[in-house]
Amino acid sequence: MTIRFNDETFRDDYTFHNSPEAVRRFPFPFDHDSYMYSVNIEPHRRGQAGSVFQHRFDVDEHYIAEMRDREITLKDDPLRCQSLPHMELAGWDFLELVMTCKAEDYPDLFSLTRDGDRWHWINRPLGIDQRFTFLDATTLPCGPMEYITRQTQGDHALLDQREGNLWMDAGMITSQADWSLDFDIGMNFFEWHAPVPKAAEMGVFQRALKFLLNLQQGAPVRRLNWTMTVNPRLDTSPENYHKWGPEKRTLTPETVGAKQYLRVELQTLWRLPRSNAVAFPIRCYLCALEDIVTVPKWGRRLHRVLRDLPEELATYKGFSVNRPMIVDYLSKFDDGAPTSPGIFPDP
Amino acid sequence: MTARLLRVAKITPLSPLVTRFRFECPEGGTLPLFSGGAHVVVEMPDGGLLRRNAYSLISDPMDGSGYEIAVRREDAGRGGSRFMHSRVAEGDTLRIGAPVNLFSLDLRARKHVLIAGGIGITPFLAQLRQLIRLQLPFELHYAARSRAEAAGLALLPDLPQVHAHISDEGNRMDLGAILAGQPLGTHVYTCGPEGLIDAVAETATRLGWPRGALHSEAFLSPPPGAAFQVRLARSGKTITVAPHQSLLEALEEAQVDAPWLCRGGACGQCETVVLSCKGRIEHHDHFLTDAEKASQTRIMPCVSRFQGEDLTLDR
Amino acid sequence: MPPTAFTPSIPSRPVYPGLVSRGATPALMLADAEGALALADLAASDPAVMDRAHLIYIPAGSDHGARLQALRPAQFHQAPSFATALPRLRKALADAHMGTVLYLAGTEGLIGQGLAEALAAGLPADAIQSEHRGSIARRMQCVHCKGVTEDVTTDPFTCSHCGLTLFVRDHYSRRLAAFQGVCVDAEAPGDIPETQEIRP
Numbered sequence: 001m002t003i004r005f006n007d008e009t010f011r012d013d014y015t016f017h018n019s020p021e022a023v024r025r026f027p028f029p030f031d032h033d034s035y036m037y038s039v040n041i042e043p044h045r046r047g048q049a050g051s052v053f054q055h056r057f058d059v060d061e062h063y064i065a066e067m068r069d070r071e072i073t074l075k076d077d078p079l080r081c082q083s084l085p086h087m088e089l090a091g092w093d094f095l096e097l098v099m100t101c102k103a104e105d106y107p108d109l110f111s112l113t114r115d116g117d118r119w120h121w122i123n124r125p126l127g128i129d130q131r132f133t134f135l136d137a138t139t140l141p142c143g144p145m146e147y148i149t150r151q152t153q154g155d156h157a158l159l160d161q162r163e164g165n166l167w168m169d170a171g172m173i174t175s176q177a178d179w180s181l182d183f184d185i186g187m188n189f190f191e192w193h194a195p196v197p198k199a200a201e202m203g204v205f206q207r208a209l210k211f212l213l214n215l216q217q218g219a220p221v222r223r224l225n226w227t228m229t230v231n232p233r234l235d236t237s238p239e240n241y242h243k244w245g246p247e248k249r250t251l252t253p254e255t256v257g258a259k260q261y262l263r264v265e266l267q268t269l270w271r272l273p274r275s276n277a278v279a280f281p282i283r284c285y286l287c288a289l290e291d292i293v294t295v296p297k298w299g300r301r302l303h304r305v306l307r308d309l310p311e312e313l314a315t316y317k318g319f320s321v322n323r324p325m326i327v328d329y330l331s332k333f334d335d336g337a338p339t340s341p342g343i344f345p346d347p
Numbered sequence: 348m349t350a351r352l353l354r355v356a357k358i359t360p361l362s363p364l365v366t367r368f369r370f371e372c373p374e375g376g377t378l379p380l381f382s383g384g385a386h387v388v389v390e391m392p393d394g395g396l397l398r399r400n401a402y403s404l405i406s407d408p409m410d411g412s413g414y415e416i417a418v419r420r421e422d423a424g425r426g427g428s429r430f431m432h433s434r435v436a437e438g439d440t441l442r443i444g445a446p447v448n449l450f451s452l453d454l455r456a457r458k459h460v461l462i463a464g465g466i467g468i469t470p471f472l473a474q475l476r477q478l479i480r481l482q483l484p485f486e487l488h489y490a491a492r493s494r495a496e497a498a499g500l501a502l503l504p505d506l507p508q509v510h511a512h513i514s515d516e517g518n519r520m521d522l523g524a525i526l527a528g529q530p531l532g533t534h535v536y537t538c539g540p541e542g543l544i545d546a547v548a549e550t551a552t553r554l555g556w557p558r559g560a561l562h563s564e565a566f567l568s569p570p571p572g573a574a575f576q577v578r579l580a581r582s583g584k585t586i587t588v589a590p591h592q593s594l595l596e597a598l599e600e601a602q603v604d605a606p607w608l609c610r611g612g613a614c615g616q617c618e619t620v621v622l623s624c625k626g627r628i629e630h631h632d633h634f635l636t637d638a639e640k641a642s643q644t645r646i647m648p649c650v651s652r653f654q655g656e657d658l659t660l661d662r
Numbered sequence: 663m664p665p666t667a668f669t670p671s672i673p674s675r676p677v678y679p680g681l682v683s684r685g686a687t688p689a690l691m692l693a694d695a696e697g698a699l700a701l702a703d704l705a706a707s708d709p710a711v712m713d714r715a716h717l718i719y720i721p722a723g724s725d726h727g728a729r730l731q732a733l734r735p736a737q738f739h740q741a742p743s744f745a746t747a748l749p750r751l752r753k754a755l756a757d758a759h760m761g762t763v764l765y766l767a768g769t770e771g772l773i774g775q776g777l778a779e780a781l782a783a784g785l786p787a788d789a790i791q792s793e794h795r796g797s798i799a800r801r802m803q804c805v806h807c808k809g810v811t812e813d814v815t816t817d818p819f820t821c822s823h824c825g826l827t828l829f830v831r832d833h834y835s836r837r838l839a840a841f842q843g844v845c846v847d848a849e850a851p852g853d854i855p856e857t858q859e860i861r862p
Contacts, residue, residue: 529760
């Protein structure tokens with residue numbers, strides 16, 4: 001399978017677009033007609049061919065453009081990528097995980113040759129050919145986590161495990177749903193989730209943490225999370241909120257279908273071998289409402305979910321102000337027919 | 348539980364009671380790497396019984412060519428170590444679980460002080476290699492009764508940071524001297540009998556060390572006790588736990604599904620809801636809080652037992 | 663002035679349980695303004711706590727220095743500001759050994775900065791005690807320009823570096839020793855809610 005990479009942007013003129021195949025494989029996050037917080041963690045098993053779950057680290061038509069956008073963000077604000085000193089070993093673990101997975105899953109795009117600690121990595125889409133010494137950071141142009149996450153779609157956090165908790169001690173965060181790595185780095189699981197309304201009192205985080213502390217090597221898990229974004233913008237950081245915030249108020253009933261995006265995070269969690277840390281890639285997928293509704297099941301369901309969502313959650317997810325317009329648009333695609341179980345389109 | 352079938356590549360006696368086993372992939376190839384302090388669970392088909400014992404990995408964490416463990420023969424134990432010593436031969440294959448680490452180094456530490464008693468040396472043998480490879484400051488103290496019993500001696504590198512304390516040579520370990528005057532950011536790791544772990548905790552507390560800098564792993568195997576009955580509400584069964592069997596093993600024997608990881612009362616994976624309890628749960632785990640233990644609403648079947656009239660579990 | 667009682671908040675917001683003597687162990691004490699009274703209460707509960715204590719005090723407009731000195735700490739230093747106390751604090755932490763206790767007392771800004779320094783030096787969190795006294799003004803980081811504005815008493819407030827109008831979150835970074843300030847009129851520039859006093 002050869003991927004045709006899009007030439008597109010995630011800022012300014014926003015030329016981002018999904019091909020019809022990309023829409024079909026979009027990880028629609030709702031398996032019911034209503035949404036409530038839940039731990040919803042499942043094994044990160046290989047999914048069906050063509051789906052975003054087929055490979056351990058999905059590479060799609062947006063790969064090159066996303067990496068270009070990350071480069072722009074990092075040039076503007078290098079603090080989006082940080083690693084506390086004790087996390088370098090975890091960075092190497094993660095580099096190894098990504099390189100071995102990608103070389104195995106996409107042999108036509110990536111290759112890794114290892115001779116002891118002498119490694120040779122080729123990334124054809126980005127035109128990279130790198131020889132380096134494993135565990136010797138001076139042989140890479142930057143630290144191991146930064147090196148590999150400049151070549152891997154999605155945000156990535158590395159979590160240190162100690163004192164019965166997980167600590168956000170390293171990360172590459174350039175397409176976040178409104179949280180700041182520079183602010184949150186060094187926090188434990190409960191602290192970095194502190195701004196999430198209600199979930200703490202529901203015990204969701206205690207259960208999730210207990211599960212993750214016992215995460216095993218070779219048995220990664222995943223969950224889907226979601227939010228809403230106006231325009232296909234990756235950098236919805238709090239750092240730049242005052243720059244992208246005004247765009248949120250530019251929706252009109254005429255443009256809402258094209259400019260309002262459902263933003264889905266495919267979160268995976270991996271136990272790393274040498275460091276015992278947990279890698280936490282947060283892969284972002286964007287899909288315009290007008291593309292979502294081309295799948296009738298999704299159009300119906302998204303309408304019901306967003307219409308019935310508690311106001312507090314709509315506020316937390318930052319689309320409260322646009323909700324009436326969004327729901328009104330989607331209502332035209334909901335004939336009230338029942339929807340089938342699961343997240344995938346009807347055949 | 349991801350387990351794989353490995354071949355016993357080499358068996359080496361380290362002392363009259365302790366034997367080292369090396370496992371490799373039967374068809375060659377490499378095993379997943381691990382971090383110092385990790386253990387694996389070894390499955391031992393013993394007649395109709397499937398024994399599962401956890402052992403610390405003692406080989407180099409960065410060497411995937413094989414896994415090594417050291418097993419101390421416990422003649423009064425439940426039979427796992429006897430099985431390893433008497434029934435396992437080079438060339439045999441055994442199922443070995445994926446490495447799990449519940450006793451990892453705190454990599455933020457400015458210095459690591461490792462304190463081992465007896466067979467408690469095992470997790471440190473892997474941690475030492477990791478510390479040396481990462482060039483981190485450390486010191487190791489290894490206490491044993493006699494040189495003959497000190498199975499770990501032959502496996503320790505000859506380094507100034509490595510100290511053996513052999514009590515019948517009059518060289519007892521002085522915890523006060525070890526812990527006094529350590530620089531800020533030092534972390535202490537203890538593995539050995541409960542008595543040693545308690546002594547380190549007491550000495551450290553007396554010297555003003557905070558709990559957060561103390562780490563320990565007791566090599567906890569399920570303690571034997573009187574037989575007891577358990578009702579299983581979900582599966583509608585009543586089972587009897589034999590004196591030398593753990594509740595978890597009895598569940599497995601009755602083919603009742605119960606998750607597990609460490610089988611030593613540390614990880615919390617097998618935590619089970621108690622639906623009713625007339626009697627007293629003998630909590631032996633390190634996972635539940637004192638309040639949770641007192642409430643008798645949770646039990647860790649891997650190590651805990653029961654005495655009394657009725658125990659009903661949500662299994 | 664008694665210890666401050668704060669409204670329960672989110673898990674990232676620090677709490678200050680109060681000082682309890684750990685006896686005559688090596689101790690670092692750092693206090694500003696009314697925090698002096700917390701140290702005085704501590705010494706009153708157990709005078710031996712001062713036997714091996716190195717006390718650094720920043721008066722910040724109050725005048726409790728003489729009272730603290732009278733408690734006879736092993737070492738006493740009065741500094742005009744946190745910035746001037748910092749080199750001395752760092753040296754003391756670098757020279758300290760395990761078993762040292764850090765007592766922090768006073769404003770959130772002082773406690774937070776002392777804690778961040780101590781953690782960075784390797785002192786475990788459970789060797790650090792804190793008690794809030796005095797002003798409830800907050801130390802705020804502007805998430806946009808990264809500048810820290812000290813002594814913030816209103817919500818919203820103006821970032822002293824970039825001039826944006828920021829609202830005051832309870833989300834707190836131990837590493838930065840600051841609460842997070844986020845542009846309040848990002849989506850609708852100029853639409854700024856009424857200014858309110860920060861409450862405990």
